[in-house]
Amino acid sequence: MGTLGLVAGIAGILSLVVGGGLRKVDLKKGTAEGGGTPSKVLMGTGGTLLALGIALTIVAAANGSTTTPNAQPPATAAGATSSASAPLSTGHPTVDSPSIGPVAASPVVAWGPRILTFASPNISCGLTRADMDVPIVNGDNMDHHDLEWAPWCDDGGFQVDASGKSLNRSSQLSNPDPVTCKQDAQSGNLPNTYGNDLHIGETFCLLTAGGHVVWLQLTSKTGDTDGPTLAFTAIAWQAP
Numbered sequence: 001m002g003t004l005g006l007v008a009g010i011a012g013i014l015s016l017v018v019g020g021g022l023r024k025v026d027l028k029k030g031t032a033e034g035g036g037t038p039s040k041v042l043m044g045t046g047g048t049l050l051a052l053g054i055a056l057t058i059v060a061a062a063n064g065s066t067t068t069p070n071a072q073p074p075a076t077a078a079g080a081t082s083s084a085s086a087p088l089s090t091g092h093p094t095v096d097s098p099s100i101g102p103v104a105a106s107p108v109v110a111w112g113p114r115i116l117t118f119a120s121p122n123i124s125c126g127l128t129r130a131d132m133d134v135p136i137v138n139g140d141n142m143d144h145h146d147l148e149w150a151p152w153c154d155d156g157g158f159q160v161d162a163s164g165k166s167l168n169r170s171s172q173l174s175n176p177d178p179v180t181c182k183q184d185a186q187s188g189n190l191p192n193t194y195g196n197d198l199h200i201g202e203t204f205c206l207l208t209a210g211g212h213v214v215w216l217q218l219t220s221k222t223g224d225t226d227g228p229t230l231a232f233t234a235i236a237w238q239a240p
Contacts, residue, residue, distance in 0.1 A: 108238045111135065118229065128148065132214050133236075158230070165185075168188050169190060178240050195221065
């Protein structure tokens, strides 16, 4: 039943209870259609209006307390995210972390840096030899010889010995690294080099029989000019 029908029904019932019906009043004649005095007619009219007001009040209260069935919450726009689950914004664009590639391992130092001295031999065509894997210069029980200093021999000088793989001048005068030193050593063998051909500060690279790369820098020459005692600062790495 609609709201207007409900209002009319309730108003009709209350009108009967109050006891007044709506009548047409002729004020000049002082009578009402169907009889009765004006005061009674007005009382009946007032009762009807009162009944109508009560009916409207009841209907309004009923409508206010009624919950629409299957009520749904306000629809959320497609693709919208609630504030509880949305990520906080900093107001700045997101910057990806730079990709970090693999870090190269540091060279493994086998020994050094240390001072190695090659004494001038006291006899004709004498030799000063060194095992540069240990290192030992002119020591007893050396397994092999990588370098020799033979200033008095015709086919001598400062050179790689039989067990050494290669010896050559180095392009690195300071801060040597094993990769470059290995390349320098493999670039060719140093020819027979005598005292007058050796100069303070120059550098050499050696590949040893035991798999090391050795960098040497001549730091001093003492004694006889043709056959001096040589001192080197040297460092060795495992061959890269």
